[in-house]
Amino acid sequence: MKNTYLILLLGFILMNSGCYKDTESETQFDDEFFLTHKGADLPIWVRGNKDAKTFILFLHGGPFDTALYDAVVRAFEPLYDDYAVVYFDQRGGGHAHGSSVNLSEAQFVEDVELVTKLVKQQYPQAENLFLMGHSYGGYLGTAVLAKGNNQDLFKGWISLAGAHNYPLNWVNSRAYLLNITTQKISAGEDLEVWQERFDALTNTPEVTNINELRIINGIAFQVAKEINAGNETFEKPPFLFRLTAPTGAGFSQHNNAEMEDLIVNGNLNPVMSNITLPSLLIYGGEDPIVPFALGNNAIDFLGTPEEDKFLISLATSGHILWEYQADIFFDQIRTFVSSYE
Amino acid sequence: MKPITTFLLLAFMSIQAVAQVQPSLRTHLKGYVIVFPGVELAVEFPIKTWSLSEAKTHELIINASPVIDFFNYRGNYNGLGLMAELNPKLNLENGWTYELFGGVGLVNAFLARTAYEIQPDGTFSEKNAKSNQYFSWKAGLGIGKSITISGKNYSVGFRIGAREVRTPGYLVAPEASVGIIIPLKSKNSAQ
Numbered sequence: 001m002k003n004t005y006l007i008l009l010l011g012f013i014l015m016n017s018g019c020y021k022d023t024e025s026e027t028q029f030d031d032e033f034f035l036t037h038k039g040a041d042l043p044i045w046v047r048g049n050k051d052a053k054t055f056i057l058f059l060h061g062g063p064f065d066t067a068l069y070d071a072v073v074r075a076f077e078p079l080y081d082d083y084a085v086v087y088f089d090q091r092g093g094g095h096a097h098g099s100s101v102n103l104s105e106a107q108f109v110e111d112v113e114l115v116t117k118l119v120k121q122q123y124p125q126a127e128n129l130f131l132m133g134h135s136y137g138g139y140l141g142t143a144v145l146a147k148g149n150n151q152d153l154f155k156g157w158i159s160l161a162g163a164h165n166y167p168l169n170w171v172n173s174r175a176y177l178l179n180i181t182t183q184k185i186s187a188g189e190d191l192e193v194w195q196e197r198f199d200a201l202t203n204t205p206e207v208t209n210i211n212e213l214r215i216i217n218g219i220a221f222q223v224a225k226e227i228n229a230g231n232e233t234f235e236k237p238p239f240l241f242r243l244t245a246p247t248g249a250g251f252s253q254h255n256n257a258e259m260e261d262l263i264v265n266g267n268l269n270p271v272m273s274n275i276t277l278p279s280l281l282i283y284g285g286e287d288p289i290v291p292f293a294l295g296n297n298a299i300d301f302l303g304t305p306e307e308d309k310f311l312i313s314l315a316t317s318g319h320i321l322w323e324y325q326a327d328i329f330f331d332q333i334r335t336f337v338s339s340y341e
Numbered sequence: 342m343k344p345i346t347t348f349l350l351l352a353f354m355s356i357q358a359v360a361q362v363q364p365s366l367r368t369h370l371k372g373y374v375i376v377f378p379g380v381e382l383a384v385e386f387p388i389k390t391w392s393l394s395e396a397k398t399h400e401l402i403i404n405a406s407p408v409i410d411f412f413n414y415r416g417n418y419n420g421l422g423l424m425a426e427l428n429p430k431l432n433l434e435n436g437w438t439y440e441l442f443g444g445v446g447l448v449n450a451f452l453a454r455t456a457y458e459i460q461p462d463g464t465f466s467e468k469n470a471k472s473n474q475y476f477s478w479k480a481g482l483g484i485g486k487s488i489t490i491s492g493k494n495y496s497v498g499f500r501i502g503a504r505e506v507r508t509p510g511y512l513v514a515p516e517a518s519v520g521i522i523i524p525l526k527s528k529n530s531a532q
Binding site: 032034035043064095096098121122 | 416417418450452454455456457458459463464465468471473508509510
């Protein structure tokens with residue numbers, strides 16, 4: 001039994017000696033809890049300044065990716081001094097639990113509504129809530145704000161490479177990719193690879209189903225990896241940390257017809273005039289996945305008064321905007337939030 | 342997820358001291374290795390051993406064991422698993438062991454943090470001991486070497502393999518494990 005106690009003690013020590021420690025302190029949040037709703041348990045992480053009255057609720061992309069990676073690598077740490085940042089994983093993906101049921105746009109919207117209410121209940125000091133969505137999270141956030149009086153819950157909307165109009169996005173993405181492949185072929189660079197991409201793009205003139213989407217989106221990710229290489233300004237954690245950090249799933253995992261239809265055909269342009277909230281839209285100039293051109297569309301369709309909506313292009317940024325030109329990125333967010341909190 | 346990441350997330354390693362053909366308790370450091378190291382405590386009960394080949398120089402056996410394990414993923418869930426494991430082993434005269442292992446089972450995942458549920462009045466109430474059940478599997482291979490400590494025979498080994506717990510995101514946690522297995526009975530048994 002002596003050995004057994006030794007082993008149990010060893011286990012306890014190991015369990016509590018993790019290399020990962022967040023910023024829990026007298027001044028910084030390190031809160032974790034779940035929202036249980038309609039068959040799903042959604043993990044929520046709150047980081048940032050405990051004295052903040054401004055909370056930023058972050059919607060990850062995907063669909064079915066995870067926000068936990070962003071939380072553990074402290075992607076939005078530059079905001080932690082002034083604000084609290086709320087991360088959560090959406091149902092069906094990431095580190096959410098429960099069953100993969102109710103995977104629909106309406107349910108995703110309802111989940112965000114409840115997470116918002118829960119945050120307000122748990123943090124009465126959160127006087128100013130901002131909604132911030134990345135990529136698919138930009139679609140979801142737009143859908144949330146366009147519904148009923150939801151925008152009254154927030155002081156502002158921050159769309160990061162937001163994909164609020166998927167059909168247009170695939171047109172833009174394909175055009176971006178055709179342009180760059182043509183340039184590369186003309187320059188004689190790695191001809192076999194770029195010609196193969198060019199042929200795939202020309203053989204896929206439009207995205208009408210998930211298979212065509214995968215072709216365009218797959219090439220976009222390949223090209224992004226190449227053209228964005230070396231441009232990151234975000235100091236990533238050590239290799240082993242990233243290698244073993246939680247990652248998200250992907251929309252392919254679920255083969256959910258409703259969600260596949262959403263990312264092929266989902267277009268929120270018809271309801272965007274309902275949104276009159278101050279809005280900051282940031283897109284990357286070197287993002288073939290959700291190219292900058294979609295930002296122009298958002299500016300055109302948002303109902304927000306001209307003086308309260310802002311479209312920013314980060315010229316050398318890729319899709320994960322905060323990993324490139326970070327100083328400008330966070331300055332833009334701080335300026336926007338401080339103007340409307 | 343990148344294929345290499347997927348593979349490495351699937352991979353887990355263990356250093357273990359194995360008590361053969363008798364119940365044993367093992368501890369493992371596991372989870373998101375560096376980010377969220379957790380702990381596994383497992384009790385395995387070998388119920389059947391088949392000897393496929395036996396000679397002076399080697400022995401080829403298969404162990405069948407139900408395994409009860411408890412593991413912790415920091416901040417996310419605590420799993421209580423029941424696995425059925427098969428463990429073919431080639432034991433050599435010089436004390437080296439080569440093995441395959443595989444198992445399937447169920448995991449009851451208890452949420453590791455407070456869960457809140459909306460009530461009809463629009464407020465949220467705490468929901469305690471919330472859990473979900475998932476299918477789980479693991480498989481891999483290993484190499485080990487017999488050692489003797491205080492008169493007892495153990496096997497120190499290295500394992501690499503995969504374990505998946507089918508949460509909605511089908512996330513596979515890497516399980517880098519540093520562990521010890523000790524016999525729960527006093528019986529000594531050689532490899």
